[in-house]
Amino acid sequence: MSERVAVRKTYKLFIGGKFPRSESGRSYIVQDSNVSLASRKDARDAVVAARAAVKGWAGATAYNRGQILYRVAEMLEGRRDQFIALGVSADEVDAAIDRWVWYAGWSDKLPQVYGGANPVAGPYFNLSAPEPTGVVAVVAPAAPALLGLVSVIAPAIVTGNTVVVAASPAAPLAAVTLAEVLATSDLPGGVVNILTGKLTETVPTLAAHMDVNAIDLTGVTDAELAAELEVKAAENLKRVLRPAPADHDWYADPGVTRMTVLLETKTVWHPKGV
Amino acid sequence: MFEYAPAPESRSVVDIKPSYGLFVDGKFVDPVDGGSFKSINPASEEVLAEIAEAGSEDVDRAVRAARQAYEKVWGPMPGRDRAKYLFRIARLIQERSRELAVLESLDNGKPIKESRDVDLPLVAAHFFYYAGWADKLEHAGFGGNPRPLGVAAQVIPWNFPLLMLAWKIAPALAAGNTVVLKPAETTPLTALLFAEICQQADLPAGVVNIVTGAGDTGRALVEHPGVDKVAFTGSTEVGRAIARSVAGTRKKLTLELGGKAANIVFDDAPIDQAVEGIVNGIFFNQGHVCCAGSRLLVQESVADRVLESLKRRMAQLRVGDPLDKNTDIGAINSAEQLARIRELSDAGSAEGAERWSPPCELPDRGFWFAPTIFTGVTQAHRIAREEIFGPVLSVLTFRTPAEAVEKANNTPYGLSAGIWTDKGSRILWVADRLRAGVVWANTFNKFDPTSPFGGYKESGYGREGGRHGLEAYLNV
Structure with a gap:
């Protein structure tokens, strides 16, 4: 009997819940695979998809968003071997799964911890509540390939933002595989969009895009590029998360900053009276 | 319209000096490489005082004084003592509130009923509110060991001169930072009177520094490599320029910019x-x-x-x-x-x-x-x-x-x-x-020190006021 010929996977982009190739028709070879080489147009298309998803995702109940993030953990648990086959350590996969669970629980707690009633000196009802800032561009760290990626996506989306993620150019397979997890987790299309390819091609477009509200530069290791992106981001006053230090411990308690930087606080006043 | 007889508030309650220096390291000093400009009463175009204009060397001295005070005095000081200084300042503002209100109206042009009944009460309340946070930062919800950032560069506008000063200085000091503040060039006088209040409160030298001047002074301040934090209130155009200028640095930035409500x-x-x-x-x-x-x-x-x-x-x-x-x-x-x-x-x-x-x-x-x-x-x-x-x-x-x-x-x-x-x-x-x-x-233009204030989109980022306002001055 002849040996079975394996079915290989085509690694594509993840935009609006679908897996298109780059509109440019280009790919590059990395991790022994052909991977889509996203163009500036793909980046803009991803922003359109992310913007279209904001209303539904930000408008979903916190309970609903929490369940969907938990569902991502369930799906990831079932696909552990797929990531291990890509060279991700078992410990890292475990940590990534646990991180989804951790963030899932934040959806309906952060507004209580981070908002609340303010005791103003007058006869007024005064309430502050956090809201998502909108569309967030994210540059994922190269390593750890899966845990780093999950650690930048989950805090952005748990509060109702949608993201366009530029995957690590050197290790994009974990990102594309995570997209397959997300696509089967009841996450609405467009909430997470993933681009593979060169950071210098897609990220400046995202940093300068007037319909992007915030940019997370965590994965940018070139200080000059980071500064250039921050300058572009200033044009519409994007909220900026600066690059992570090289020795950042991704296994440590992440804290809430990654969530709060991507939130707006809205405060509503109303007089009390009869 | 009803006819009213004039009912002017007496301006004798405030004593305006002919000229003012910069407030650096606890003392009023002449600029070393700056010049001077005049602040006028916009209701009469009368010159109120001659004001020192800080040059880049002056800004540098102010930043170094703030750094020294941060490292030697204010940073190591227990929160409960920082709190007491801030409570003192709040009380002094209340005691001298009529004087400050008249000065604000003279320099800014706003009606006395607003400076007296809105600005000044809010200024005092703001210091009183943040004073109480100084020894409770570990309970503010930013983790168990929130740290100050260091030296804060603060640039404020002319529309609520003393209130904007309070919004900037009170949370910065409560969190353990020291500050260099630049008031707007058309309204420097209440900030300079506030400097006197800092002296009266025996606030340690260098904790608060006031450098007066226009855009160049502000630019020298926010671009100074020795500052850890930049806080700006003003136009979106200038806010954008500041956001560009801090790109690639570790300076933390908060911006409160324009609006079209x-x-x-x-x-x-x-x-x-x-x-x-x-x-x-x-x-x-x-x-x-x-x-x-x-x-x-x-x-x-x-x-x-x-x-x-x-x-x-x-x-x-x-x-x-x-x-x-x-x-x-x-x-x-x-x-x-x-x-x-x-x-x-x-x-x-x-x-x-x-x-x-x-x-x-x-x-x-x-x-x-x-x-x-x-x-x-x-x-x-x-x-x-x-x-x-x-x-x-x-x-x-x-x-x-x-x-x-x-x-x-x-x-x-x-x-x-x-x-x-x-x-x-x-x-x-x-x-x-x-x-x-x-x-x-069903109300409008209400403000309170406990209530976070700040914008979405191009109105800037960060919040001032409330627990949220502390975050701008903490390393979280």
Whole structure:
């Protein structure tokens, strides 16, 4: 009997819940695979998809968003071997799964911890509540390939933002595989969009895009590029998360900053009276 | 209009010196590489004092003094002692509040009833509020060991000179930072009197430094490599430039910038209350308010009634001497600002909107602009899109709540908004959809030290006030 010929996977982009190739028709070879080489147009298309998803995702109940993030953990648990086959350590996969669970629980707690009633000196009802800032561009760290990626996506989306993620150019397979997890987790299309390819091609477009509200530069290791992106981001006053230090411990308690930087606080006043 | 006899507040309560130096390291000093400029009373164009202009060497000395104070005194000091200094300052402000209020009105042009009844009480309250945080930071929800950032560079505008100083300095000091603050060049006097209050409170030298000057001084301050934090309140244009200038540094940045707030009046709103809110929204502080309700969105079915009532109310507004206790609208802060208001108002007429002001006698000297409304404004008009920062209201109409939300959000700004309706569920529905940091429902222009303030989108980022305001000055 002849040996079975394996079915290989085509690694594509993840935009609006679908897996298109780059509109440019280009790919590059990395991790022994052909991977889509996203163009500036793909980046803009991803922003359109992310913007279209904001209303539904930000408008979903916190309970609903929490369940969907938990569902991502369930799906990831079932696909552990797929990531291990890509060279991700078992410990890292475990940590990534646990991180989804951790963030899932934040959806309906952060507004209580981070908002609340303010005791103003007058006869007024005064309430502050956090809201998502909108569309967030994210540059994922190269390593750890899966845990780093999950650690930048989950805090952005748990509060109702949608993201366009530029995957690590050197290790994009974990990102594309995570997209397959997300696509089967009841996450609405467009909430997470993933681009593979060169950071210098897609990220400046995202940093300068007037319909992007915030940019997370965590994965940018070139200080000059980071500064250039921050300058572009200033044009519409994007909220900026600066690059992570090289020795950042991704296994440590992440804290809430990654969530709060991507939130707006809205405060509503109303007089009390009869 | 009723006739009132003049009722001026006495200016003898404040003693203005002929000239002021920079406040660096606890002392007033002459600039080493700067110059000087004059601060005038915008209501009379009279020179109030000559003010030192800090050059880059002066800014450097101030930053070094702040660094020294941070490392040697303020940083290591227990929170409970920092708190006591801040409580002292709050008390001194209360004790000297009339003096500060008169000085503010003289230098800024705002009516004494506002500086006395709004600005000064809020200034004292702000210091009192943040004083209490200084020894409770580990309970503020930013983790168990929140650390200060270091030296904060703070640049503030001329519309609420002392209040903006309080919004900047109180949380910075409570969190354990030291500061170098640059007041606006047209309104430096209350900041300099505040420096005297710091001396009176025996605040350690270098914890608060005040460098006076214009744009160049501000640029030297925010671009100084020795600052860890930059906080700016002012125009979106300058905010953008600052955001670019801190790119690639580790400086933490918060920005409180412009606005073009929608004040939405639904057909079931109590008209008289709404009209009071509209007037307060746009004519408070001569409209020199970043969160001013400068776009009135009124439901078509009640537009005529609201406008008729608004015009009647506007005819009662008293424009004139800021020190007169009956004055509702004072002087425009500067000739430059007056020119900007005139230019945009002329553009409103030229683009086809209909302009109306009540009959209104303006003083001969000083900078004045009559309260003005434009009707027939479309969303494309410059007066509906650009921040005028003056007593000029653009009136637009809508038919449905969805249209009101759509129009309200149709701006790159997102600082504040107003809603007037009797229906509670509608307030909450609309408030949820407005992209604005502060939403006033059936009220407007209310502020409190416990209540976070700040914008969405191009109105900036970060919040001032409340627990949220601490985050801007902590390494979290």
